[in-house]
Amino acid sequence: MADALRIGIAGLGTVGASLVRILQQRRNELAISCGRAIQIVAVSARDRNKDRGVDLSGVEWFADPLDLAANAQIDVFVELVGGAEGAAEASVRAALARGLHVVTANKALLAKHGVELAKLAEEKGALLNYEAAVAGGIPVIKAVRESLTGNSFSRVYGIMNGTCNYILTKMEKEGLSFAECLREAQRLGYAEADPAFDIEGNDTAHKLAILTTLAFGSEIAADDIYLEGITNISIDDIHAAADLGYRIKLLGVAQRTESGIEQRVHPTMVPLDSVIAQVDGVTNAVALESDILGELLMVGPGAGGNATASAVLGDIADIAKSRPGAQQVPVLGRPAHLLEPYRQAAMQSHEGGYFIRLTVLDRTGVFASVATRMAENGISLESIVQRSKTPVVSGAPQTIILVTHATMEASVRKAVNSIKGEGYLVGEPQVIRIERPKAA
């Protein structure tokens, strides 16, 4: 049997501790399938005294991940600290600069510095593996980067944040408040260290940016993604969506259009009878639409210690099985210096259906005025209803819900702005885009 692969793990939180546990429990099976043992020789975290439920005896401890990355005893540096800057960034750069292979689950880091890191890895002949960075345990990076080579992608979209999907599911199915659901997601280890990254949509944007690069061959452009999180979604929206035959999901969507690539992250209504609408809780789903294969939907656990550690483990095993001098898979699907400049399609040109919820004063002519403002902007309506779960109280504000046929974002914004100027709106209008899976 070949020499053991010696790994150093920085970060012993939800993912890191699960990884250590699995590597210890599956030591023999891993050695057989990889043809060599995988040995944890060193670790790093902030608090040496914290009980992590794993045995770290005989493993060297480093307070600073940078020192771990500089350690001569390791062959692979596993970064499970998190964050686009600071200790994570510095240690990954240092490890790659030494020619060490790196495995990371850090989508924030890759979304910000992925192209530079890929160039560095390729220059040094090191592997930079990051399966866990997108959609947790779903092997979507390998699918797009390797298995679907040669396919030309038209759209890549999905539920890529377990925390948000967990919150939306619990709100709908158990009637819990947003805050209660988020607390539970944090307790279960799904949320980011700062959960604003989850609920404001940034985490989905980071993952989408990575997938866009793999699918479309363009440079990572996380800052150019249209972004809306789920903090604005109320239980009323969830119920109204269900009444109209939809479910609300936070989707990340990347689509090739004539004017460039459209990348957007926002709460989205998907038809209730579509597969993606049935994806509940922490589960993620990624749909890939391409010319040769057609449509592929990958569904699986999107967050949590074991699911994420499973993907990290796969990356480590790939390194254990790799042979020195063998041709390497380019980090971002094609050599980093051959990535194309990102060409952004304007969000104003997005075309699709829209759900619009308006709370209006109970005045004669409001309904007609709303319909007129829509018509003036060339928007064709699929439905317009006055909706009330409780008996209508004369004079109390009323809810009007509109669903449009496919129309331009710019037209919807113009129509909503002119409605705002009419003086009968109470509060802000709610606008949710509708996305249709190919088969639905």
Ligand code: NAP
């Ligand atoms: P976590 O539970 O917050 O763990 C972070 C670990 O990093 C902790 O062990 C912490 O040390 C250590 N750490 C933080 N700053 C450090 C520093 N300056 N120096 C040394 N150690 C430091 O995070 P996690 O949920 O395991 O996530 C880790 C990474 O995986 C992140 O990039 C995250 O986005 C990604 N990820 C997470 C999931 C998930 O479901 N949780 C899924 C996919 C990807 P202490 O323990 O001593 O505080």
Ligand code: HSE
């Ligand atoms: N916070 C992330 C989520 C972890 O909830 O999906 C997995 O990337």
